[in-house]
Amino acid sequence: MKKIKYIFLVSIFALTFANAQSTSDTNFRKPVSETLKKIETLFSVTINDDRGLLKGKELDYSDWRIEPGNLPLSLTNILAPFELMYFKQPDGTYIIRKYENHKVSVDKGKERLFYLESLYSTKEEWEKRKTELKACMIESFGLDKAPPTPKSKPLLTPKRIYKDYSVENIALEILPGVYATGSIYKPYPLNKKAAVILTPDGHFGDGRYRKDEQYRCAMMAKMGAIVVGYDLFAWGESLLQFPEETHRNSIASTVQVLTGIRLLDYLATVKDADMTRVGVTGGSGGGSHTMFLAAIDDRVKVSAPVVMVSSHFSGGCPCESGRGIHLCGNGTNNAEISAMMAPKPQLIVSDGKDWTLAVPELEFPFIQRTYELYGKKDLVENAHFGKEGHDFGISKRMALYPFMAKYLNLDLDKVKNDKGEIDESTCVIEPKEKLFVFGDKGEKLPKNALKDINKLYEMFGEKNLKVYEVKK
Structure with missing residues (x-):
């Protein structure tokens, strides 16, 4: 009886103490903004809340969460309870942003690369991880559940003939009632086997109709490749x-x-496609899909992802990061996915005004390390344009052409002028109407064309979690 009474008294004391803790004035609660000012002083940094995300936010034991000598951990301790995160800017200041699964700070990306490096130090260890990543990516994308390719013939428009190349538009039924649309550029006349280059479109204005995509497709066709530029899903004619x-x-x-x-x-x-010489290149979202295709499809022999390789950004669109592939291998990123191309030739194009700003010092050495495991360090290159921004501009294309020519055995002289300069001026920029395969008003869209996103999910044994009105 005394033992029971003792346990009862101890329980009452514990409850009373816990209640006192929750209601006492010693929880050191204070505005988060005040603690961040203290962090600024302690670490001699500047922290900007330019979006007012900290307004009205208070935190128990706020100052206690500061970890002396560890700024990243201190910021994480303070911001994580509110699903906020920090980003270090090129000028050394820090900004506060809402948590996003596809974006972390550069220093977090650096930490992740250090961790990934610890997982493998030999070619054999890397090959094992690469195999696991590839299998996981295929499963995450749902490619293992994809219905067979329909047996329909592709829809092709009449060719337009220009100086040293031709263009025809294509609609390929890749799933029942689902058509991929694009344009095929070929050398003209085409009298020998030609390399193959895919150019997935990115999130740039005017899609694949814009000048820079037409230029690079035409130029590489002139050099001797069959080049296919194609629309994103629900962009261009896919709309x-x-x-x-x-x-x-x-x-x-x-x-x-x-x-x-x-x-x-x-x-x-x-008939004239040489599948032993296959390349892929795209910018932005097209850069993501350049990496994905190169990692998954062994037929790709040369790749050139443009303004997309990053350890701290995996694409802000679900069409890039929506399937959870970056959870593969207990966590990966686009730098490691890019490294899956090793030991085949790869050109990584980056710039100084987007998430590829740190490539020369951060991601490129990491990727080079993987190539070194094969003794092929020289087969990966980085063309960095520190004063440029997020585009597939002329300087980036001028880096691309010699690389593709070198590794796909193309004729670079075909696109040089009398001064020996690579010259795009002989390419014809077509109005977008000429690049349509279904007609000016979509009147040639096949009758079986699927217009129900829910049925598209069903093909893969999935259910659409978003609800849209079905297009009639």
């Missing part, structure tokens, strides 16, 4: 099937990867 808002469905990522794979399947049936 005839799926409304613009569905581009931000995660299934868009699956369809875009599958488009590249099934375009290569189709090109393998083209």
Whole structure:
């Protein structure tokens, strides 16, 4: 009886103490902004809350969460309870932003690369991880559940003939009722086997109709390649099937990867296509899908992801990061996915005004290390344009052409002028109407064209978690 009474008294004391802790004035609660000012003083840094995300936010034991000598941990301790995070800017200041799964600070990206380096130090260890990553990516994208390619023939428009190249538009049924749309640029006349280059479109204005994509497709065709530029899902002519808002469905990522794979399947049936010489290059979102396709499809022999390789950014659109592939291998990033191309030739194009700003000092050495495991360090290159921004501009294209020529055995002289300079001026920039395959008003869209995003998910045994009005 005394023992029971003792336990009862101890329990009452514990409850009373816990209640006192929760209601006492010693929880050191204070505005988060005040603690961050203290951090600024302690670490001699500047922290900007330019979006007012800290307004009205208070935290128990706020100052106690400061970890002496460790600024990253201190900031994380303070911000994480509010699903906020910090980003270090090029000028050394820090800004506060809402948590986003696809974006972390540069120093967090650096930490991740150090961790990844610890996982493998030999070619054999890397090959094992690479195999695991590839299998996980295929499963995450849902490619293992994709229905077979329909047996329909591709829809092709009449060719337009220009100086040293031709253009025809294509619609390829990659899934029942789902058409991938693009344009095929070929050397003209085409009298010998030609290399194959895919150029997935990125999130730039005017899609694949814009000048820079037409330039690079035409130029590489002049050099001796069959080049296919193609639309993103729910962009360009794909909008005839799926409304613009569905581009931000995660299934868009699956369809875009599958488009590249099934375009290569189709090109393998083209008489003059040399499938031993296959390249892929795209910028921004197209850069993401350049990396994905190169990592998954062994037919890709040369890759050039443009303004997208980053250890701290994996793409702000679900069409890039919506399928959870960056959770593969207990956590990966685009730098490691880029490294999966090793030991095959790869050109990484970066700039100083987007998430690729640190590539020369951070991601490129990490990727080079993987190539070194094969003794092929020289097969990966970085063209960095520190004063430029997020585009596929002329300087980036001028870096691309010699690289593709070198490793796909193309004729760079075909695109040089009398001064020996690479010259794009002989390429014809077509109005977007000429690049349509379904007609000016979509009147040639096949009758079986799918317009229900929910049924697209069902093809993969999934359910759409977003609800849209079905397009009639």
